[in-house]
Each structure stands twice: as structure tokens, then as C-alpha cells.
Amino acid sequence: MFIDRLIEGIQEKDNPTVVGLDPKMEYIPAFIKDKTFKEYGLNLKGCAEAIIEFNKMIIDAIYDLVPAVKPQLAYYEMYGVDGIYAFDETCKYAKSKGLIIIADGKRNDIGTTAEAYSNAFLGITEIDKQIKQKAFDVDALTVNPYLGEDGIKPFINDCINNEKGIFVLVKTSNKSSGQLQDLVTQNCKSIYEIMAEYVYEWGKPVTGKYGYSSVGAVVGATYPNQAKLLRSIMKKAYILVPGYGAQGGTARDCVNSFQKDRLGAIVNASRSVMCAYKSDIWKNEYNEQKFADASRAEVIRMKNDLNSALNEGLNQK
Secondary structure (H helix, E strand, O other): OHHHHHHHHHHHHOOOEEEEEOOOHHHOOHHHHHHHHHHHOOOHHHHHHHHHHHHHHHHHHHOOOOOEEEEEOHHHHOOHHHHHHHHHHHHHHHHHOOOEEEEEEEEOOOHHHHHHHHHHHOOOEEOOOOOEEOOOOOOEEEEOOOOOHHHHHHHHHHHHHHOOEEEEEEEOOOHHHHHHHOOEOOOOOEHHHHHHHHHHHHOHHHEOOOOOEEEEEEEOOOOHHHHHHHHHHOOOEEEEEOOEOOOOEOHHHHHHHOOOOOOOEEEEEOHHHHOHHHOOOOOOOOOHHHHHHHHHHHHHHHHHHHHHHHHHHHHOO
């Protein structure tokens, strides 16, 4: 089951973090771009090849430290078919290093279209009655629940049938999330509370041996007070926590998403890892040629920062 594999990866590496691979050309060192643009041209293909090389070098530097990576599909789709190729190559390479892949696509639609999305990432595409093939072989996918249960059911079915996972948007890290998610309904509950109740129910059929479900939730580090309430509602859901680092969330802000057993959440950092070599913390120690070493150092710093906050915060719960 997906959630059991994720938990075991977290325990093995003593690190409840995931590295987001959300590449932009401005993040990629010039020596990589110079090489790929010379070989493939100053075009989308050249960009995609630069992304692949950049991602592989980061993965090589951090695969022994983290249980998972989270490529955000938008950063690949913007480069067209070449970008999708880069996404696929990134996922395959990360898998070859033993990493769990969480595709951040926030997919959903009405019934049959949701089923097609789920087939693409979590299921199997039927070529004919005798032949089926995986399109993107990832382990989990972020999904948008705002079309209701019929838009979520295909993803849950693939969690059951193919041992995959989903993370449902509940309280996102962006500043304007409250425009909809904080609205209070006639029963005096906010929309994000109601969504959390659905996540709890949807997750029951896919509860693993550690007591957690493969149907998880997305709750931003930038809303620690709401995270405390949501943690109490979604007792069996694993929480994917974006917003740490570049978006302003701190390790202390993430603590409320965890349970007393130190499980229940995995914290994402993207820009702060990919661009570590440019940061005030590491830029004097690592130059552009050693960007991957800076990424590794930042992952270790984040791990220690989070574990220290967990030791302090959970003891006070």
C-alpha cells in the first residue's frame, strides 16, 4: 500500500520531508544551459534537456536523504511535449534511485474525465482488450476535490486497485485561499473543515498497517492554526505540507500537522532546495558548479530543523 511505503521511507531516512522538483530556467546554472542549448538549440527541447540534467544532479545529491520527490507538472507542461518528456524522464530516474514519486498536478473533472486523469497517473491505459500500459508510473497524485465525490472516486479506486495514493486539497498555502476555503457554511463549519471530513471518510477503505490512509490531504505550512484543527478531524490522513521555506512557512509551523507518533505529515520544500546555491545561507560556500552540493546541504538543514521542531513541539502537546 502506498501509505505504508511512504511511512517506511520516512522512518528509514528519519526525514519527513519531500523535495519539490519545480524547475524554471532561471534556477538552472548557466553551465548546464550552455551545454544543452549548444547541443539541442535555444528552444523548448534545449530547455527540457537542461531540466532533465538539472533534476538528475539534484536527485543524485539527495536520494539517500529523502523518501520522496514531488515534481510539479506545470513546470514541465510549459515546455510542451518536450517538457512532458522531461517530467517522465525525471520520474523514471527518481524511481531508479528508490524514491517515491508524488506528481503534483491537482487533477480532477467530472466522472469519466476524472477516470482518464487517474488512468494517466495512477492506473493503466487500455490500448486494446489484451494490452494495457502505464502512462506515467508515479506513486501518488495531488487532486482538487471541488467537483465533489464523483470527481474523486476514480482516483480512490486506483488507490485501492493499484496501491497508489492521493493528496486532496483541503487548506492550501497561498494567501488568497481563504476567499473560498474559509467561507463558513450554514452549519457553522468552514469549507476546509467540511472537506477534511470528506477526506477522512474517503480514506477509510485504504487504511494501511500503520493506521494511516493512502487518501491524504494538502494543508499549507502557512496556516498552522488551521492545521491543528484539521489534524484533529483527519486522524488517519497523511498531510502533505507545502509552504515551507521560500513561501514563508517554518518548521515550527509544520508541527501541528503531525501526530504524537511523529507520523502523519510530510513537508515539502522546492525553491529553497533547488536554488540553495543562490541563497544567503549557502551562496558563500557553494558556487554554481556545486549547486547540487548546496541542495544536499539544504536538505540536511531542513531535516534537522524539522526534527528539532518536532522534538520540541510534540513534547508540548
